[in-house]
Amino acid sequence: MTDTLVAPPGPARRTSRSGGPFRLTPTSGVGLGVALVWFSILVLLPLAAVVGAAADGGFDRFWNTLTDAQTFAALRLTVVEALLVTAVNAVIGTIVAWVLVRDQFPGKRILDVVIDIPFALPTIVAGLVLLSLWGPESPMGINIVNTRQGIFLALLFVTLPFVVRTVQPVLIELDADVEEAAASLGASRVTTFRRIILPSLVPAIAAGSSLGFARAISEFGSLVLISGNTPYETEVASLKILKFLEGDNQAGAAAVAVLLLVVAIVTIVILDVISRRVARRG
Amino acid sequence: MADTRQIRARKGPVTYLLRAFVIAYLAVLVIWPLFEVAKQTFAPADVGDEGGVGAFWERLSDPSVTYAFNLTVTVAFWAVVINTLFGVGISLLLVRYQFPGRRILSVLVDLPMSVSPVVVGLALVLAYSTGKGWFGEALASVGFYVIGTTPGLIMATAFVSLPLVIREIVPVLEEIGADAEMAAHSLGANGWQTFRRITLPSIKWAVVYGVVLSMARSLGEFGAVKIVSPGAEFRGETATLLIQNRYTNYEEPTAYAAAFVLVLASVLALVVVSLIRKEDHS
Numbered sequence: 001m002t003d004t005l006v007a008p009p010g011p012a013r014r015t016s017r018s019g020g021p022f023r024l025t026p027t028s029g030v031g032l033g034v035a036l037v038w039f040s041i042l043v044l045l046p047l048a049a050v051v052g053a054a055a056d057g058g059f060d061r062f063w064n065t066l067t068d069a070q071t072f073a074a075l076r077l078t079v080v081e082a083l084l085v086t087a088v089n090a091v092i093g094t095i096v097a098w099v100l101v102r103d104q105f106p107g108k109r110i111l112d113v114v115i116d117i118p119f120a121l122p123t124i125v126a127g128l129v130l131l132s133l134w135g136p137e138s139p140m141g142i143n144i145v146n147t148r149q150g151i152f153l154a155l156l157f158v159t160l161p162f163v164v165r166t167v168q169p170v171l172i173e174l175d176a177d178v179e180e181a182a183a184s185l186g187a188s189r190v191t192t193f194r195r196i197i198l199p200s201l202v203p204a205i206a207a208g209s210s211l212g213f214a215r216a217i218s219e220f221g222s223l224v225l226i227s228g229n230t231p232y233e234t235e236v237a238s239l240k241i242l243k244f245l246e247g248d249n250q251a252g253a254a255a256v257a258v259l260l261l262v263v264a265i266v267t268i269v270i271l272d273v274i275s276r277r278v279a280r281r282g
Numbered sequence: 283m284a285d286t287r288q289i290r291a292r293k294g295p296v297t298y299l300l301r302a303f304v305i306a307y308l309a310v311l312v313i314w315p316l317f318e319v320a321k322q323t324f325a326p327a328d329v330g331d332e333g334g335v336g337a338f339w340e341r342l343s344d345p346s347v348t349y350a351f352n353l354t355v356t357v358a359f360w361a362v363v364i365n366t367l368f369g370v371g372i373s374l375l376l377v378r379y380q381f382p383g384r385r386i387l388s389v390l391v392d393l394p395m396s397v398s399p400v401v402v403g404l405a406l407v408l409a410y411s412t413g414k415g416w417f418g419e420a421l422a423s424v425g426f427y428v429i430g431t432t433p434g435l436i437m438a439t440a441f442v443s444l445p446l447v448i449r450e451i452v453p454v455l456e457e458i459g460a461d462a463e464m465a466a467h468s469l470g471a472n473g474w475q476t477f478r479r480i481t482l483p484s485i486k487w488a489v490v491y492g493v494v495l496s497m498a499r500s501l502g503e504f505g506a507v508k509i510v511s512p513g514a515e516f517r518g519e520t521a522t523l524l525i526q527n528r529y530t531n532y533e534e535p536t537a538y539a540a541a542f543v544l545v546l547a548s549v550l551a552l553v554v555v556s557l558i559r560k561e562d563h564s
Contacts, residue, residue, distance in 0.1 A: 020378035021460050027473055028379060035372050036387075038364075042441055043394055046405030049416050053408050092307060099304040103297060111305065113552060114312050120548035122502025123399075124522045125541045128529060132318035132538070139318070157311060189296075218398030221504040221522075225529060238400045238505070245404060245509065250414055257401040264396035268389070 050261065053254035065255040070231045071240060075259070078237040081148070082216035085155040090209045093163025094201065100164070101171040119161045123221020126158055131225055146228025151236065154222045159212040166208035167201055174200060203278045207271055214267040218260050316545070323542040327535045341539040346515045350524040350540070357432065357507075357520065358500035361439035365496050369447030370489065374481070376448075377455040378463070388452075394444045402441050403509025406434065430512050435520065438506035443499040447492030454488040455481075487562040491555060498551035502544055 024032065054062055065071060100112055118126060130153060134144040144150030174197065182192045220238035227234045229243070237256055244253035326333035341347065375381075376388050394402070410428035412418040421428065428434040462484075466476045482489075504522040511518035519527065521540055529537040 020380060021464060022379045024379055024381055025473070028375065031371055032375050032379075032381065035368060035375065038368060039372075039391070042437060043444070044390075045416070046402075046409040046441075047393075047397075049408035050401065050405045052416070095300060096304050096307070099300050103301050105301060111308055113556075114308050116552055117312055117316070117548070120498060120552050122504060122522050122544050122548070124504040124525050125502065125544050125548075128525060128537065128541045129315045129319050129545075131529075132322050133315040160311065189294075214396055218396075218401070220398060220400045224504075224508075224526060238398055241398075241400045241404060242509070245407070250408060253404050254408065257398075257404050260398050260401055264393070264398070268392070268396055272389075 047261070050254050050257050053250050054258040056254075057251055061251065062255050062258075065252045066259065070235075071252070071256065073232045074235040074240040075237055075256070077148070077151075077235065078217055081151050081155060081236070082213050085152060085159055085216050086209050086213045088156065089159055089163045089212050090205055093160075093208060093212075094167055094205055097164045097167035097171055101168060115161050115164050118157050118159075123158065123219070124224065127154060127222040127225040130154055130157060130222070145226060146230060146234050148234060150226045151223060151234060154226050155216045155219055158219055158222050159215050162212035162215065163205060163208035166204045166211070170201055170204040171197075203274050207274050210267050210270050210274075214264055217263050319538060319542060319545065322534070322538040325535075337535070338539050338542070341536045342543065344536065346519070347524065347536065347540060349516050350519050350521045351543070353432070353435070353518070354501055354521040357435045357439050358497060360436045361443060361500045362493060362496045364436070364440050365444055365447050366489065366493055368444070369492060370451060370485075373448050373451040373455060374477075377452055378460055391448055392445050394441050395446075397442075399442055399503065399505025400509060402506040403438060406438055406441070406506070406510050410434070429510050430518065432518070434510045435507055435518065438510045439500045439503050442503055442506050443496045446495045446499060447489065450488040450492035450495070451485050454485050458484050487558055491558050491562075494551055494554050494558070498548055501547055 022028070066075065096115070100108065100115075121129065130150075131145070133140065134142055134150070134153065136143050136145060144153055178196055179192055182196050183189075187195070218238060219236075220242075223236055223239060227236060227239060229235050229239050235243075237260060241253045241256050241260075244250075244256065324333050324335065324338055326337060331337065342351075372387075372391060376384060376391075397405075407414060407429055409415050410418055410421060412422045412427060412429070415429070418429075426433075428437065462480050463476050466480050471479070502522060503520075504526075507520055508523060508526075511520065511523060513519055513523045513527070515527075521544060525537045525540050525544075528534070528540070
């Protein structure tokens with residue numbers, strides 16, 4: 001049950017501070033060199049090119065691109081939707097994790113696998129999956145294409161596993177003695193949850209939420225078919241980048257991309273801080 | 283401990299309420315839409331047409347669809363090969379060796395997972411496209427084109443799935459420690475012998491696990507590929523791009539058929555991964 005079937009959405013377990021016992025030999029030195037060259041070609045230089053393109057016209061142009069009414073509306077919609085989805089996930093994700101850990105009922109293992117499906121599905125397929133129920137030919141008669149509710153639903157779908165998968169292991173490890181003590185001292189279940197259980201879950205909820213937020217901000221594939229891409233209405237940041245690029249406006253695309261990159265880096269830093277604080281508390 | 287069990291197992295109305303809520307939530311968000319996709323996949327295209335497996339198979343054997351799946355498998359294969367070689371090498375270097383910049387590198391190799399796929403595509407375009415990219419002209423002068431070609435698709439796919447292998451191997455390497463390797467080393471084994479006889483057997487399952495995860499991610503990559511590929515029929519149209527193109531082109535049966543194959547592939551990956559986890563734990 002503790003198994004995370006898909007890539008653990010948690011932050012990478014960082015390598016230890018001290019480093020290994022070996023010094024670089026000529027062979028491993030060459031290996032390191034080759035690895036660094038490939039990593040630079042694949043990741044570092046292209047990302048530098050994005051920052052370069054955004055900085056090309058100076059700060060004024062960068063700022064003007066982002067504050068342009070249409071771009072700003074897209075950015076605001078992205079952030080607002082991501083915040084809403086994160087808030088819903090923080091609550092529902094915790095409830096789902098709680099039920100999966102503490103409750104026993106037939107079919108629970110199936111639900112545990114279902115949690116991973118949104119993560120395992122290709123994003124474009126995730127979009128299509130949602131459209132099959134909520135699309136133009138919906139058996140429910142509800143069409144979410146080109147609505148903000150549609151964007152919300154798609155983001156809710158793709159970020160489902162984050163909070164669940166970070167809270168689940170913490171709930172399993174939780175010491176029963178403390179709960180028992182609280183109960184025997186006359187605390188109600190609500191009090192026990194609020195004063196004893198919730199505080200130990202908060203770091204996990206925070207970590208899962210920030211991962212989910214980062215994912216929601218940058219989501220693209222599942223929104224392509226659902227968001228109608230109407231300016232001011234249903235246009236999100238990642239689709240705005242595509243539109244800029246198709247309109248041959250590389251500087252505009254790069255400006256929005258830099259903003260998304262900053263969000264990604266800030267999330268990594270926040271997660272690092274949280275995981276270190278938790279590690280220190282032991 | 284018996285008391286604890288009782289306290290934790292005490293079931294009130296809240297327990298059943300939460301259970302019902304979680305089942306309903308997951309059913310509506312994930313299970314029902316998946317069921318609809320399966321239904322659409324095997325549905326007849328028009329009234330009077332035949333549905334079922336025959337129709338599904340016919341949609342998949344269309345030459346443009348087989349081309350798309352061929353391309354997807356080729357691209358995913360090479361991306362996984364590159365990421366596995368790079369991943370094993372860089373994990374060993376990060377965990378076992380000391381060199382300046384090791385900490386920074388260990389954080390940087392995790393970055394690609396947090397970058398929006400659209401930004402990945404944009405980054406590769408801004409670095410390597412002829413005309414717009416930093417190195418485009420230089421590469422074109424030696425007759426090498428990245429954007430719009432299969433190597434470009436492989437790079438985009440390798441970028442987004444780069445940390446998956448590393449994330450699996452690093453914790454295992456840290457856990458087993460370097461004692462056995464140092465012993466082998468002091469007994470006169472050379473680097474290759476130590477790796478093959480000592481290190482590789484202990485990280486074997488982590489590597490397999492990382493490969494399965496990378497494969498699943500690579501088969502389903504959409505955003506980055508969307509930007510670097512011409513994305514036209516028989517010209518760089520991967521399976522995920524085909525799904526988008528066909529869906530927007532009102533050829534929904536083909537889109538659903540292709541999507542269903544990818545759903546099966548991801549569910550298969552989930553199953554394989556859970557089997558490996560069991561094998562690994564036993």
